[in-house]
Amino acid sequence: MTVRDDDAPVVLSHPVRAAYLAAEGFEEVLAEELARLGVDIMAWHGRLALSAAPPVAASWALDIWLEPEVHAVGSIGAAVALLRGRQRNWACHAVRHHRRAALIAERLPPVAARPLAFPAAAPTGHLGAWTLLAPDRLLLSTRKSSPFVNGVAPFVEDRVGPPSRAYLKLWEACARLGAWPVPGERCVDLGASPGGWTWVIARCGAEVVAVDRADLAPEVAAMPGVTLRRESAFGIEPAELGPVDWLFSDIIAYPTRLLALARRWIAAGTAARIVMTVKFQGTTDHETAALFAAIPGGRVLHLWHNKHELTFLWDREAAGRAGSSPGRLPTT
């Protein structure tokens, strides 16, 4: 797979039916996943993989453009009129022709990309995306999978409270879910040390049993509602902990082990929701990622704050509902 260089013209042999935006450095991983899903990449436009096949739920895409259209635009005014005529909110993905793209963007209604102050849900306003394939050729999609501009999830960061930056992953997962732990809820945090996620949960006012063989940062261990179990997460029987509203896991372990762990908790039926990081070392275990994605009630996302890892989100209610079929497209 070669990601096309910026100056080469984008050659489209067929109409574009989906576009997948890879996070920086993850173009190859996305291309591998698309190949596994049977999707050919017709061309790359920066980090955007253009395909002639209908959109599929590619976990490694930060954002999926679900209804792409290519239009000839003879002038900046024509591009602006086209976009404004379709809907209000547009995110520009500027890859080339930056100046022209900026001139178009500044004539569109502003889209607030203000950092979120957690707890807060991701923006719910309808957001489309566009880019210039050539000075006079515009690719747009009125619908996309991520509620964020180009999949980037900005937050007002806390540089004092949490003991690690991992808390941003959990903030982003909760913002995407539009839900987070609340007072009165019981949570388990597997692989909790040094305590970024436990800090998020306790700050939300929920109770949390933090499980790790390593210690929590003392200031996190001292937070109200936090209990530490210094043991392996794999040795805990879900029933032992009783019903929990949230099972969180950020354990570093082989994906196959994490899959077995998620399946065990799901089979036990004691957790209402799961948020689990699936980490990869070296080559990406696409097969196990696909097995996570196939779990009814689950979805797998490459969040903006994820590195070489995916986030598995699962909901017991969704699992029980008809229609929560594997491979569905992420919706926001």
Ligand SMILES: C[S@@+](CC[C@H](N)C(=O)[O-])C[C@H]1O[C@@H](n2cnc3c(N)ncnc32)[C@H](O)[C@@H]1O
């Ligand atoms: C990425 S760190 C977790 C960071 C944490 N979520 C935070 O926000 O600070 C991964 C953790 O998994 C823990 N871990 C690895 N194997 C484990 C096991 N079998 N049981 C419990 N924790 C484990 C490690 O000790 C490590 O603290």
